[in-house]
Amino acid sequence: MIIRIIKTISIILLTASAIIALIYNLKDNGQISIYGKITLLIVIISSLATIVLEILQQKKEKEKERLQEAKEEAEQKILSQIQENITNANYSLIPFRLFYTLKHTTDDSIIEKHFKDISGYRSKKKNDILKFIGSGKLGTGYNLEEETPNESICTLQDSNKLKIISAEAEKEKKTVIKKLSRCKIEVYKQDELTTPDIILESNNRQTITELRLYDNWIYQDGIINIWNIKYKNERVYGLSDFKNSRLKINVHFLKPSLIDWKSPPRFINLHLYFGSEPLNLLYFSKIDLENNQKSQKGNPMNGILHFGNELAEELFSSLELEFDIQITDEIFNNQIRQYSS
Secondary structure: OHHHHHHHHHHHHHHHHHHHHHHHHOEEOOEEOHHHHHHHHHHHHHHHHHHHHHHHHHHHHHHHHHHHHHHHHHHHHHHHHHHHHHHHHHOEOOOEEEEEEEEEOOOHHHHHHHHOOOOOOOOHHHOOOOOOOOOEEEOOOOOOEEEOOOOOEEEEOOHHHHHHHHHHHHOOOOOOOOOOOEEEEEEEOOOOOOOOOEEEEEOOOEEEEEEEEEOOEEEEEEEEOOOEEEEOOOOOOEHHHHOOOEEEEEEEEOOOOHHHHHOOOEEEEEEEEEOOOOEEEEEOOHHHHHHOEEEEEEOOOOOOOOOOOHHHHHHHOEEEEEEEEEOOHHHHHHOEEEEOO
16 A cells, blocks of 8 residues: 555656656747647646556555455355354254253142152151251252251152152142243344344153252252254354353243242253263353343233233243353353263
């Protein structure tokens, strides 16, 4: 750019010098002769033409450079997309699984019904003189909680019993299992919460792996394996799409009890599993979960059903638990693990 400016200034100065010289050399008795005027005009036109041609040449070269930069930028974008697709193919999004630990409670009679025959259970109704005092680690994986129960500490892992209790929960009976009627995960790669780039939905397809009782608190471990997945664009999506994205996990509980409204369920663990062997795991810390989840009243009919009074609203409303977080570079770089199951 500097060279072009210097070149243009040089042409202007040379032209000015030539014009001044002609004015002084082509004078006849102190006046410029006709021949001198014609010569001077030719020099001026020639100089102007040279300057215009130089300016046009500079514009042409500048446009050429702009097109070359645009071409290189487009090629770089294509290469980046290819690289991202290769990365996503290597770190696939599917199959996708969600593991969670849910902390909740229910009526004492329901707790006694399902835990009374399990070692470590002490019913308040028995008025035991000797109460169990101890501590235990809660949570599976990365978030462990220390609890010191006063009356009960027991674990239900029997798969057959868990299936029976799950079947009762499916029939909307009160049990120690909190039934997730719907789970929806949305991923937004842009700041605006308009159209999600990735949507994962599952309707009541959870598998309960363990129940732990600490006094009246139940810690429910569950896995959701089956998902309906929708993408905003037709391209390869993978784990890298979660980086610097907004993640929303929303679960619904139908027919919540009064206890659920007073002491809403809370996530203690959330683990997102991606791909096949080896699995890629994105987990969330205790602080992540404490600061980014909330419970609220929801409408199971998605706004279609309108309630006439508070009693009807209480009977037909669902309880929503929402986890909403920005997956920062720190979370993405430090809270992803790879392992073989």
